[in-house]
Ligand SMILES: Nc1ncnc2c1ncn2[C@@H]1O[C@H](COP(=O)(O)OP(=O)(O)O)[C@@H](O)[C@H]1O
């Protein structure tokens with residue numbers, strides 16, 4: 343086993359080190375959320391450990407205590423749907439004096455995004471179909487709520503998060519938010535989302551038991567032999583939720599998140615261009631998979647409506663993700679705040695462009711970050 347060196351050890355908060363005193367720490371993983379993520383082992387048992395410090399200015403969904411509700415979500419799903427074994431079991435979850443820690447079984451494998459960027463587009467398509475099939479038939483399809491308005495899953499969240507973006511001093515110093523560029527104000531963006539939701543037939547018809555709640559494809563681990571997949575980093579809620587929310591996160595991860603996380607949004611080398619091309623292909627694959635999704639009829643929508651709803655969800659998620667990046671930039675564990683602010687600016691402007699397209703009833707075309715003026 344490789345022990346981490348002294349400099350790395352300093353990155354581990356004292357209370358986490360005490361919590362893990364009976365384990366060997368194998369090394370850090372690159373977590374993107376300002377948290378501390380590492381691999382720990384005890385004998386042959388390997389665990390993925392995530393620690394989030396408690397802080398007063400964390401955005402909703404990034405609070406330390408959310409780690410504990412993530413554990414509850416997994417336990418509940420594994421209990422009521424034992425056949426749905428794709429959620430990685432939680433080994434231990436604890437509230438410490440200054441933060442929370444979640445330990446899960448460590449899963450070997452890679453993200454579907456890795457499969458896509460390796461150039462294996464058919465392999466990516468197969469994995470995505472498998473994920474949607476399993477979610478559609480086992481997870482979402484359990485019970486549905488009465489029809490509801492889009493406020494709870496989308497617009498309220500967007501409104502809260504845009505308030506956070508607007509109030510962030512650091513972000514204002516880094517980038518001009520869109521409302522100062524002669525466009526709609528932040529409040530208007532929320533109204534824009536509400537209008538689109540109401541007027542274009544995008545209302546979620548029903549909410550279902552949540553399958554995940556943060557289903558970006560970096561939270562899916564495909565086993566090395568491709569025999570199956572595991573889900574990690576679920577939202578941490580046991581409320582009913584809109585399955586299209588998950589589909590929107592899948593699209594967002596191929597459209598913007600992968601480009602930004604992997605630094606493909608700038609530069610012009612042949613390799614960068616090749617990878618961008620693969621992401622564009624990946625977005626087409628997402629569309630094809632959503633089109634043939636076995637759960638569409640249960641939602642009571644036709645193909646076109648479902649795709650518009652997925653794009654709407656992706657646009658709202660993009661703008662909300664802007665606030666999440668700012669929250670990460672403000673976290674003490676963040677090592678490159680400027681990079682997070684840059685991502686926040688891209689998420690905000692691309693999400694807003696997509697919402698404007700949806701309002702004008704044009705066939706939506708994803709604004710790729712490298713196409714920005
Ligand atoms: N149980 C696990 N086993 C192996 N790798 C994991 C596990 N949980 C998460 N990971 C990897 O670590 C990454 C970051 O963890 P995650 O909980 O998703 O944090 P965040 O998205 O907040 O950075 C994931 O995208 C995944 O690649």
Ligand SMILES: [Mg+2]
Nearest residue numbers: 560561574575
């Ligand atoms: Mg994650």
